[in-house]
Amino acid sequence: MAAPLIDARALSRRFGTVMALDGFTVSIASGITGLVGANGAGKSTFIRILLGLVEPSSGEVSLLGQDVRRSADAIRALVGYMPEHDCLPPDMSGAEFTTFMGRLSGLPAHVARERSAEVLRHVGLFEERYRPIGTYSTGMAQRVKLAQALVHDPRVLILDEPTNGLDPAGREEMLGLIRRTGREFGLSVLLSSHLLGELERICDGIVQMDRGRLVRAESMDELTGETGDLLVEVDGDLPRFVTALRARVQGVAEVQVERQWVRVQMGDAPKSVNATERVHDAVRDAVVEADVGLLRMERRRARLDDLFRESTPATGAVS
Amino acid sequence: MNTTAVAPLAFVGVSHWYGDVVAVNDVSTVVEPGITGLLGPNGAGKSTLMQLAAGVQTPSSGKVLVFGESPFARPSVFARLGIVPEREALPATLSARTFVEARATLLGVPDVRTAAREVLAAVELDTVADRPVDGFSKGMRQRVKLAAAMVHGPDVLLLDEPFNGLDPRQRAHMMQLLEQQAAAGATILLSSHILEEIEGVASRMLVMVAGRLAASGDHRTLRRLMTDRPHTVRVRASDVRVLASALVALPDVLGVEITGTQLLVRTSDYAAFARQLARVAQQVSVSLQSVQPADESLEHVFRYLVAR
Amino acid sequence: MSSSTIHNLGYRRYDGVREGWTGAWQALVWQGFRSMFGLGRGLRAKAIPAFVIAMVLLPCLGTVVAVGASNGQQVIPYGLLIGSQLLLLALFTAAQVPEVLCRDRQHRVLPLLLTRALSPRQYALARLSAVWAAMWLVATVPLLVLYVGELAIATDPAARFAEIGPRLWPVLLCGTLTAWVIGSLAAMMASLTARRGYASMLVVGLFLAAAAVTTGADDLAAMPDVVREFLDPLRALRTMAMLLFGETTRAMEVNPPPPVMVFVLVFCGLGAVASLIAARRLERVDA
Numbered sequence: 001m002a003a004p005l006i007d008a009r010a011l012s013r014r015f016g017t018v019m020a021l022d023g024f025t026v027s028i029a030s031g032i033t034g035l036v037g038a039n040g041a042g043k044s045t046f047i048r049i050l051l052g053l054v055e056p057s058s059g060e061v062s063l064l065g066q067d068v069r070r071s072a073d074a075i076r077a078l079v080g081y082m083p084e085h086d087c088l089p090p091d092m093s094g095a096e097f098t099t100f101m102g103r104l105s106g107l108p109a110h111v112a113r114e115r116s117a118e119v120l121r122h123v124g125l126f127e128e129r130y131r132p133i134g135t136y137s138t139g140m141a142q143r144v145k146l147a148q149a150l151v152h153d154p155r156v157l158i159l160d161e162p163t164n165g166l167d168p169a170g171r172e173e174m175l176g177l178i179r180r181t182g183r184e185f186g187l188s189v190l191l192s193s194h195l196l197g198e199l200e201r202i203c204d205g206i207v208q209m210d211r212g213r214l215v216r217a218e219s220m221d222e223l224t225g226e227t228g229d230l231l232v233e234v235d236g237d238l239p240r241f242v243t244a245l246r247a248r249v250q251g252v253a254e255v256q257v258e259r260q261w262v263r264v265q266m267g268d269a270p271k272s273v274n275a276t277e278r279v280h281d282a283v284r285d286a287v288v289e290a291d292v293g294l295l296r297m298e299r300r301r302a303r304l305d306d307l308f309r310e311s312t313p314a315t316g317a318v319s
Numbered sequence: 320m321n322t323t324a325v326a327p328l329a330f331v332g333v334s335h336w337y338g339d340v341v342a343v344n345d346v347s348t349v350v351e352p353g354i355t356g357l358l359g360p361n362g363a364g365k366s367t368l369m370q371l372a373a374g375v376q377t378p379s380s381g382k383v384l385v386f387g388e389s390p391f392a393r394p395s396v397f398a399r400l401g402i403v404p405e406r407e408a409l410p411a412t413l414s415a416r417t418f419v420e421a422r423a424t425l426l427g428v429p430d431v432r433t434a435a436r437e438v439l440a441a442v443e444l445d446t447v448a449d450r451p452v453d454g455f456s457k458g459m460r461q462r463v464k465l466a467a468a469m470v471h472g473p474d475v476l477l478l479d480e481p482f483n484g485l486d487p488r489q490r491a492h493m494m495q496l497l498e499q500q501a502a503a504g505a506t507i508l509l510s511s512h513i514l515e516e517i518e519g520v521a522s523r524m525l526v527m528v529a530g531r532l533a534a535s536g537d538h539r540t541l542r543r544l545m546t547d548r549p550h551t552v553r554v555r556a557s558d559v560r561v562l563a564s565a566l567v568a569l570p571d572v573l574g575v576e577i578t579g580t581q582l583l584v585r586t587s588d589y590a591a592f593a594r595q596l597a598r599v600a601q602q603v604s605v606s607l608q609s610v611q612p613a614d615e616s617l618e619h620v621f622r623y624l625v626a627r
Numbered sequence: 628m629s630s631s632t633i634h635n636l637g638y639r640r641y642d643g644v645r646e647g648w649t650g651a652w653q654a655l656v657w658q659g660f661r662s663m664f665g666l667g668r669g670l671r672a673k674a675i676p677a678f679v680i681a682m683v684l685l686p687c688l689g690t691v692v693a694v695g696a697s698n699g700q701q702v703i704p705y706g707l708l709i710g711s712q713l714l715l716l717a718l719f720t721a722a723q724v725p726e727v728l729c730r731d732r733q734h735r736v737l738p739l740l741l742t743r744a745l746s747p748r749q750y751a752l753a754r755l756s757a758v759w760a761a762m763w764l765v766a767t768v769p770l771l772v773l774y775v776g777e778l779a780i781a782t783d784p785a786a787r788f789a790e791i792g793p794r795l796w797p798v799l800l801c802g803t804l805t806a807w808v809i810g811s812l813a814a815m816m817a818s819l820t821a822r823r824g825y826a827s828m829l830v831v832g833l834f835l836a837a838a839a840v841t842t843g844a845d846d847l848a849a850m851p852d853v854v855r856e857f858l859d860p861l862r863a864l865r866t867m868a869m870l871l872f873g874e875t876t877r878a879m880e881v882n883p884p885p886p887v888m889v890f891v892l893v894f895c896g897l898g899a900v901a902s903l904i905a906a907r908r909l910e911r912v913d914a
Contacts, residue, residue, distance in 0.1 A: 036487070037486070038486040038487075038488055038489070039456050039457065039458050039484075039485070039486045039489070040456060041486075051738075051742045052741075052742065053738060053741060053742065053912055054912075073647075073744065076742055076743055076744060077645065077744070079742065081738070081739065081742050083735075083738055083739070085735055086734070086735060087734065087735045087736050087738065087739055088734065088736065089730060089731075089734045089736055090734065091667075091668045091669070091672075092667075096667075100654060100658060101739065101743070103650055103651065103653075103654035104651045104654055104655065104740060104743040104744060104745065105645075105651065105743045105744055106645040106646045106647050106648070106650045106651055106743075106744040107641070107645060107646070107650065108643075108644060108646055108650060109650075109654075111641065111643060111644075115641060118638075118639065122638055137361065138361065139361070148739065152641075152743075153640055153641040165512075166361075166512065167359075167360040167361045167512050168358075168360070168512060168514055168618065168621055168622070168625075169360055169622070169625065170360075170361070171512070171513075172618075172622075184637065184638065185637075185638040186638075194484075194485065194486050194487055194490070195513060195515065196487055196515075197515035198515075235590060235593055235594075236594075277557070277606050280606050280607055280608055281606050281607075283607070284597045284600055284601055284606070284607050285597075285601060287597035288597050288598050288601050291594070292594070293590055293591075293592075293593030293594040294593050294594075294596050294597045294607075294610055295593050295610070295612065296610055296611055296612065297607065297609055297610040297611075298609045298610070298611050299609065305487065308487045308488065
């Protein structure tokens with residue numbers, strides 16, 4: 001089994017009377033992992049501890065096998081951080097800033113310059129890089145933030161709400177960049193975000209926190225696996241189709257209509273391949289018989305959204 | 320359908336510019352009761368449109384009508400509008416209750432205390448209403464702003480990026496609140512960059528690109544209207560090659576791409592294809608395992624509109 | 628026939644040398660040093676530094692020329708000239724020290740800096756070092772201009788050198804202590820806030836308040852002389868300079884100041900305390 005990327009054991013941190021982290025224990029594998037949780041769940045505290053900006057009150061955590069407290073310097077060289085807030089000086093150019101950050105990570109001057117140029121190309125900043133950051137759009141600024149996180153060749157990227165403030169196109173591009181970073185560049189990514197749809201698209205696994213504790217840590221496949229239900233959407237005489245379908249699947253499945261969807265429930269018992277195919281063919285044939293258009297037929301997948309809602313009971317005004 | 324005269328919110332040939340920059344360019348549309356989403360890339364003019372709707376400015380040309388009257392400098396119209404701007408600095412030392420009550424007083428609400436209490440309860444801030452606002456998290460601040468915007472029971476709510484910084488549960492909660500308002504007859508115009516949020520709650524969309532109104536309506540219908548772009552449908556079947564060769568024979572099928580166990584079909588007439596797919600599969604005795612339109616999501620529709 | 632290749636322009640790893648904190652330190656100090664002179668930003672940022680440097684250099688150059696023209700009849704009044712520069716130097720720090728110390732906090736760049744090869748303490752020291760280095764240059768170079776100028780205009784440089792050679796030490800001492808005291812005090816005030824505008828006002832405020840208080844204190848006979856001497860750091864620096872170069876003012880003749888050693892010790896201590904306070908504030912990560 002591969003060594004975990006991040007291994008936290010009973011990690012706790014107290015601020016005054018508040019336990020920001022309360023015996024947080026988790027083992028995060030390499031790859032792209034999403035970190036989700038309500039505001040105040042302890043995500044930022046956990047990130048700050050990993051980065052060495054805050055000391056834990058108790059417990060331990062290691063990153064790539066190195067203890068965060070004892071090997072703080074080694075870890076800094078291994079981690080790239082992209083904060084959520086605005087953190088760029090407006091009067092430096094993107095290229096200058098990225099090079100400067102490279103030097104601050106200990107890269108020799110000419111190496112910092114070269115890597116800065118490379119990394120800016122990878123994140124998609126071209127002539128703009130020579131202009132002051134104050135003149136950048138949000139999209140360009142986010143790219144510089146990502147570039148400075150990559151310039152020193154880290155092994156792990158920690159991204160806090162990386163698509164914040166971006167319009168849909170910018171969001172797409174940033175997500176694509178992050179996916180490339182994880183898959184092509186070979187870095188592991190820890191990504192904190194409120195946008196579950198985005199996480200579903202690029203993460204291999206999710207870590208969910210609430211009130212300083214772990215709620216769950218699972219792979220994406222486990223979380224959004226296919227359920228046993230089939231969802232069908234047709235265009236045309238819906239009642240006629242439903243009747244035809246019911247006739248064909250009687251005894252094998254239940255047919256229910258939800259708004260414009262038809263849900264075919266096959267129950268939780270393990271199904272033989274034949275049974276499943278029978279149902280698929282039933283739908284197909286019912287479509288032909290009822291002379292409707294088959295717009296959609298797919299297995300209903302669990303969505304992160306559902307999970308999130310069910311597991312965090314309303315905490316009302318507190319957060 | 321309301322005529323422009325009595326629609327909750329109507330834009331008639333509205334243009335607005337700042338010097339050389341045309342922020343809004345000839346926008347005409349009517350916003351009905353219910354939740355309407357306002358989408359567009361950065362700089363498309365959404366915030367300006369919101370400001371014009373709120374009566375903060377009067378348009379350089381054209382008319383903005385709230386229930387038939389211009390909202391600019393008209394207290395009677397203001398009273399029917401509620402606004403949650405994107406950037407609004409909350410005075411740090413005031414308590415939530417004080418802020419909401421102040422807003423209520425300003426808008427001439429008869430029973431300020433009760434109205435404030437009710438609306439704070441609706442946004443679930445009643446237990447912390449007397450704490451100063453600077454101790455609040457982002458999510459709580461958004462809720463304070465929403466409460467202040469709703470305290471006078473407005474008929475029209477204008478919200479600019481209201482879900483910013485909210486975690487999924489808070490977002491879901493706020494959406495519920497908005498849906499309640501909409502069910503009670505309010506007209507809500509909601510701008511956001513996050514399509515997955517808007518998709519869940521808005522029944523109609525207005526898409527702005529470079530100051531112009533690029534499209535309005537339900538996104539699925541919009542997609543079907545885009546006849547110049549072929550639809551892409553993803554099909555999984557028991558024998559993709561056989562099915563593929565049968566589908567290629569259809570007149571509306573422009574192309575079929577085979578990747579592993581999956582077919583990507585490009586068709587010029589989605590509705591016609593939907594009718595023919597099952598029939599063809601039946602004829603060649605192929606079992607269909609899944610059928611999914613590959614580019615019908617709001618994301619795709621938006622991308623096409625913006626790229627045009 | 629030559630072969631063709633498509634080169635892989637994908638992301639590359641870096642496995643080479645890493646300089647650890649020394650490289651980071653150098654980069655940070657150099658960047659801070661340049662900021663002190665407004666380098667690396669627009670033209671407007673260079674305005675005040677340029678003005679101050681001109682205003683401290685020109686009188687020195689002018690004096691050298693005038694003395695040269697007088698054929699050795701006139702003496703270069705080092706102490707007086709230093710005294711006239713102190714206010715300008717204070718102005719310089721008020722304008723520039725906030726640029727170096729406040730920007731990181733104001734633009735919230737600090738978390739990015741501290742997650743790299745420098746500890747918070749090293750960061751604080753690097754920023755302060757940039758301030759001290761720049762101040763040393765601005766305080767000492769004009770004096771060196773005087774010194775070298777004096778040698779250059781002399782009819783017999785070698786003889787002149789024998790005469791005033793040892794003056795190099797007071798020159799360096801003055802320049803160093805001036806930079807140390809003014810720089811550290813300015814740093815202490817600027818480290819109080821993240822807003823550059825407020826920081827500038829605080830620095831100016833300190834020096835003005837000190838001057839105002841001393842004027843008032845001059846009338847208080849009950850105040851011990853030593854305290855009165857050091858209440859206004861700028862005035863104390865001037866007094867020390869006068870002492871070092873054998874010049875006096877009427878005030879000094881009326882109230883003889885303590886020996887130079889006392890000044891040196893007090894200034895070292897004052898600067899150290901101010902620097903410590905500044906460093907502690909700059910080390911804070913939670914900003």
